[in-house]
Amino acid sequence: SYARLMNQLLKTDLLILDDWGMQKVTVQQRQDLMEVIEDRHGRGSTLIASQLPTEHWHDYIGSATLADAILDRLLHGAHRLNLKGESLRKAKAQNTESVDPS
Template sequence: MFADRYERGSVLITSNLPFGEWGTIFQGERMTAALLDRLTHRCHIYEMNGESYRFRESMKSKADKATKPKK
């Protein structure tokens, strides 16, 4: 799939793993290196290290339920 899209169209990928750990997901270090080479050629990398929005909302929901009076 990535080879077909290479230099023909946009690809958006999100991950909670740093590039160094991608070898554990794909078929070995060589395959991962080839994939990253193509993905990072002419790309924009945005690294976000903030708190998860979903986690924050989940914790807020649990706190609201805990303080809500029972009927």
């Protein structure tokens, strides 16, 4: 059920949000995200993996008021790792293509 899922998200030690910013956020998703982030604030760790730079997150979330509240909780005291370089998936695919199986 929805309530059980929300409870599990709140209790987990590490919540991983992968591919953050890949799809538009609906009104309901914004509200759910705010609820999860608010309830987890100070209780558990949240890891966000994204190709979207943090300066674009506010626009991605949409609603200015909710975006301010969500980002304040997410980014306050956050540790950021900005990775640069070629895609490892792309490099791996190129290596696979160059191997002659015969």
